[in-house]
Amino acid sequence: MEREQRPIGVFDSGVGGISVLRELVALMPNENYIFYGDSRNAPYGIKDVETVRKLTCLDAEHLLKQGVKALVVACNTATSAAVDELRIRYKNFPVIGIEPALKPAVAVGQHPRVVVMATPMTLREEKFHLLLSQYEEQAAVYPLPCPGLVEYVERGETQGARLEAFLKSLFASFSKVKVDAVVLGCTHYPFVRAAIQKVVGEQTPLFDGGAGTARETKRRLQAEGLCNPCGQKGTVIFQNSLESKEILQLCSRLLHNH
Numbered sequence: 648m649e650r651e652q653r654p655i656g657v658f659d660s661g662v663g664g665i666s667v668l669r670e671l672v673a674l675m676p677n678e679n680y681i682f683y684g685d686s687r688n689a690p691y692g693i694k695d696v697e698t699v700r701k702l703t704c705l706d707a708e709h710l711l712k713q714g715v716k717a718l719v720v721a722c723n724t725a726t727s728a729a730v731d732e733l734r735i736r737y738k739n740f741p742v743i744g745i746e747p748a749l750k751p752a753v754a755v756g757q758h759p760r761v762v763v764m765a766t767p768m769t770l771r772e773e774k775f776h777l778l779l780s781q782y783e784e785q786a787a788v789y790p791l792p793c794p795g796l797v798e799y800v801e802r803g804e805t806q807g808a809r810l811e812a813f814l815k816s817l818f819a820s821f822s823k824v825k826v827d828a829v830v831l832g833c834t835h836y837p838f839v840r841a842a843i844q845k846v847v848g849e850q851t852p853l854f855d856g857g858a859g860t861a862r863e864t865k866r867r868l869q870a871e872g873l874c875n876p877c878g879q880k881g882t883v884i885f886q887n888s889l890e891s892k893e894i895l896q897l898c899s900r901l902l903h904n905h
């Protein structure tokens with residue numbers, strides 16, 4: 648098969664990266680995709696960085712073995728732990744990562760208060776601190792580690808009283824602070840966007856990096872002459888380390904119902 652016609656490999660620690668996949672499909676519907684979720688090992692964000700680096704490299708290998716033409720690391724945690732390593736291993740191969748969408752959030756006003764929800768690892772790693780240093784004079788940025796939230800999405804619990812109570816407890820320390828913007832710095836969180844919106848208030852804008860990552864992927868494919876010339880709608884194949892029917896059903900629900 649010609650290289651341009653090969654699928655794009657997209658992966659995450661679990662099902663969260665489907666929030667990036669849906670942006671990719673919306674932007675480049677004629678491409679073919681293989682989405683791999685490592686739900687067996689999720690969550691990554693509370694593990695140590697060496698373990699996540701190893702798991703991320705295995706995820707990438709799983710897709711590369713299938714002949715993908717590019718890799719999208721649809722996971723903030725895996726990007727912060729291992730995207731540099733992947734780029735060293737696979738030189739001259741397009742590897743696109745994701746980072747918390749701080750840029751548009753900081754632009755909501757004059758020195759806004761911005762909460763960045765993400766996994767403990769993303770917020771701890773150097774990549775986030777470098778990103779923060781670009782914006783800390785323009786905004787008051789509050790990192791909010793959210794251990795436990797990924798698990799709600801992994802079991803398909805994307806709404807309801809229990810989830811809202813959990814989110815309220817995460818945001819308890821901001822009850823007296825006027826928050827101007829919230830960054831969803833983990834690809835699982837867009838699936839609980841409505842519940843987050845309810846807890847932080849309807850007027851607070853929420854930002855995620857899915858659409859930006861999709862645009863960056865398109866730019867990279869164009870730059871390398873790798874866009875699929877076929878004009879027809881492409882395919883999406885889901886694969887998951889859990890190999891259960893339930894997880895594949897959840898993947899397809901998340902892609903189509905949100």
Ligand code: DGL
Binds near residue numbers: 661693723724833835
């Ligand atoms: N979806 C991943 C992210 O964007 C993290 C989930 C996890 O902790 O496994 O950070």
